[in-house]
Amino acid sequence: MKGYWYLIPVSVTLGVLTKSQMNYWLLGLFLIWILYLYHKQRLGIFPILISLIASLFFTWYIPSPTQLENTAPHLPDKKEHQMTGKIISPIDEKSHSIQFLLKDNSHDNTVQVVYFNGKHNTASTSGRIHSLKYGATCEIKGIMEVPDQPTNPGQFNYRQYLFGQGIHYQIIVNQLSDLKCSGSGYMHRFYKLRDMLTTYVVTNTSESTSAWLSAIVFGDDSFLPKDTIELFRRWSLSHLLAISGLHVGLVLALLYFILIRLLGLTKENAQWTILLFLPIYAVLAGGEPSVIRASAMGFVFIAINKLHMKWSVSDVLSFIFILLVLVDKYIIYHVGFQFSFLVTFGILLSQKWLLQDGFSLFQMLKLSFISQLIILPLYFTYFFTFQPLSILLNMIIVPYFSFFLIPSLFILFILSPIKLIAAILSSLINVLQEYMLAMITYIDNSFSTSLSLGPLPLSITVIYYVIFFLLMKNLHYKNLTKAFGYGILLVAVLVSGAIKPYVSNVGYITMLDIGQGDAFVVELPHRKGVVLIDAGASFSFDSGEPTEKVYTQVIKPYLLSRGINKIDAIFLSHEDTDHNGSLSFIIDEFKVGAIIVSQFYELGKQEIDSLNKLGVELLRLNENTAVTIGGESFTILGPKKDRASSNSNSLVIYGRLGGKGWLFTGDIGVEEEKNILQEFPGLEVDVLKVAHHGSNTSTDDEFIRKLQPEYALISAGKNNRYGHPTQEVIDRLEKYDTTILRTDQDGAVQFRFKKDKEGTFYRQSP
Structure with a gap:
């Protein structure tokens, strides 16, 4: 299977799409494709068999949202329930609510527990909140319900969102006295450490700096203004607010420099330290799929290097994809998981083209172009709209984040006990951030040319990715004339979606x-x-x-x-x-x-x-x-x-x-x-x-x-x-x-x- 592990994630993805969309022609096309590769002697029988087995297994293993909805237990309307279970998520405590996930002992179902309008100002209330810990065993009383279906076209489907995470229903707790928890799990220590570090950041830095520190270092964007988050989403910059491969790579480079240059560790000991650090950082950074993927890739590459093994990047990426889906069969429905793997796959697919010019602004433009192009169908599916100029804006903002903001924030976090240096660096970051946000806002107000298509049909999406693959293949082999033709076809696919309302009677x-x-x-x-x-x-x-x-x-x-x-x-x-x-x-x-x-x-x-x-x-x-x-x-x-x-x-x-x-x-x-x-x-x-x-x-x-x-x-x-x-x-x-x-x-x-x-x-x- 060496060099062909990518076939399994492809077969898994097509299997899940087939199951959720009930379009069996997708698997038929996949079968025709791999048989064609076999006929051309570019693929052996063993990878074909493994791919088909994986497709069948994961199609059975991963439930569709419809299946989840059908298997959710029947609940009488608005009746009070009591249950016992174990907390299996960090505690999400906000000013207006407390939320966490509970594994129900009686049905082995995952339940989202929600307590609204908490005013935590009494000793007993404070004690109950502190008893909410990852791994704690709880007795809970509240109103159990399945979230309502959306009642408007285009409206966010919260019920399907929960089902896509394996959450069968919610239990709404009216008062904290109905939450009785005790004990904790081993992972609670890491989540507690994350909370302590976040509190330290908020307490010891300015409001603006702490908001960016929390987002970039710990993956918690709840302190950023909603307008800023929406502005970044509108211009396809949200990946900079979510800890990803870029963040993890910079963290590892900074850590490696400190261990080797400042602490004098050998390369061998530095690598062992990083291997121990990566799983911990994945938890401290919020445990989102993008950071898990990036941390896992870093871990695997260091591990196989120490074992003197040679794996291709695509094989490592595919192996991690399979491992994560086996560990959590619902993760494939997570938007961050889809975006993270798709962008990484797109970059791998076009790596030779990207490296043709060495390091240059043109290379940054190409990287931005590939990253935006590969996720475009998903972007229309989830957000309905896209800013074409975001490709150029990413070329400006990504280097700023990569070479200044992210390293500066990590350095600021490390040096925060040294008040004078921290104050100077914090002031510099705040000034530059104000200019950066002002520039994006100006572009948003003056040059907004959003393209709104709504979700692309599955058939159009498949055609889009086939043409994209052919485009990258011809760029890879410098067949520029053919690549230009496929680029025109790619634009034609998007235009066909844009003009559909204008030709429809x-x-x-x-x-x-x-x-x-x-x-x-x-x-x-x-x-x-x-x-x-x-x-x-x-x-x-x-x-x-x-x-x-x-x-x-x-x-x-x-x-x-x-x-x-x-x-x-x-x-x-x-x-x-x-x-x-x-x-x-x-x-x-x-x-x-x-x-x-x-x-x-x-x-x-x-x-x-x-x-x-x-x-x-x-x-x-x-x-x-x-x-x-x-x-x-x-x-x-x-x-x-x-x-x-x-x-x-x-x-x-x-x-x-x-x-x-x-x-x-x-x-x-x-x-x-x-x-x-x-x-x-x-x-x-x-x-x-x-x-x-x-x-x-x-x-x-x-x-x-x-x-x-x-x-x-x-x-x-x-x-x-x-x-x-x-x-x-x-x-x-x-x-x-x-x-x-x-x-x-x-x-x-x-x-x-x-x-x-x-x-x-x-x-x-x-």
Whole structure:
């Protein structure tokens, strides 16, 4: 198998994809490929047999998320449970929660234990927290549940995320007295040491320095501002915040220098010291897959060197892949594991091309290019969007981190007891970090050209990687003409994904489930226009201001998953937060053509100035006027006059889409409904957006009787405190055989249509 160990990780990956996607053609293609290599006498029968056996074994051994969901124990809703088990993870203690994993003794299942809103200020409480240790045996009482499924397209699937880690359910603990733990495991000492070192860093360095020290040295980015983490993610720089091969390599080089040059150890003793250090550092650095992979590779290379064995880098990487998957069969679903191995594999695949120019800026550009290109399909799968200019930005930022920031932070940590030197170095780091962040922020504000495609289909992803492999192969052998051709093909694959909405004759109207609020997204066929009708948000009970939760968890993921970068117009029915609260977040990140409101909509000077600064047109439309977007007409039916109430002054919009008449009513009341019937007696409405979330102040019997809508859409929060929709409204709609679709029961509701042909409604929740 020497030189062919890479076949096993490939076969394992294809087996897992086959199992999770139910696409058996992948294994068929793999079989054809290895038989072709055998026919060409480039592969022996033994590697083929080992690869096939490994594929079958790991396909059986690694459960798919669907299997995990089906094998999770049935739980009565919201019932209190008691269990005994052992803590098998570090304790994640934050200001608002405590979390850890527990191995349940009775079912041998992994459970996530969560305690919210802990205020740790009593002696008994402090004692209970200190009893939470890795390896401790615990008796726990709490509400056991399986996390809800996402109710919107593109929304993060937390249930699948937990299942992908082998976590079957959560137990929510209401009070710390329901946590009774004792004892600890051997690994607790290392996690305790990590906590002590992190506390030492936070206590003895400035807030900014300690945040970067914790992230870079110990793999804990919780002290970094959320805006910084998001900025790095947006520009594909997140790998610099996660301890990876780059960090571990620099740590080993620094440690080797100290051991040999400063402490005078022999090379033999220095290597033994590093072998002992690497497993400990992997734990101290957080134990993420990327640091485990890098530490394991360093360990294996030193070990085989001492044993006078010769293994190729690809064989070592493959061996570690197999070992980690055998130890933890769920690790293959970890995003960090996938990114780490994929980038390393891409670099190995292109190492000869990378080394052709020696050390140079061009080499750094090539390294950045390969690293970004190899993970691109995964990036679209998990984040829906990519910044092409991140390739160039990585070329600038990676050397800065490699040659200054990472070494400086490790040196600062080592020299932190020497206050004067530590203060000088800390000040230098803070100044340069401010300049670095200012530069990235400037680029983000001035040159952001994000490419949003949404997840690529599996078939397109496979084609992408086949072309990528051929591109690297031809670069390796300096067949530049062929390489250029494959590069063009690679771009064509991405372009095909980008233009798909523009060649598709399918349109979508989606009522997003944002809880107690309205948010509709209209996508016209051939992407002729994208329109939002309201963009609500939740609000903070402390300040009364809109929060970004709805935007970041529902609206933004949906838009990006659909490949939407530009919104032609946003209709705002009225000023209430549950209808307009996400507007400021949207216009900050998306290009918006126009905001359309009624003549009575109140906008402050600051809001108007913000729209003008961003180049967003503000349109105030009167009753019985229309605006055309992407060839479709949207007619305003109200308000006719100022009724001195934001709800009553709601913008009422009518349009014909997918062969149906749509009426969006905001939060109007019975009087406004009567006015619409009087002013527009021949109105044909097939789909009614029920006013005010189904409140009994709207949806009068006469209104429904005269309009006779085929469908009624109700946007209401699950178990909301207002009792929406009321039973009266439900009864009225059912009286006239109207099909009711509501977000609190159906999740997001999507209507798919082709041009003027009648479409079909789909529920997100079963």
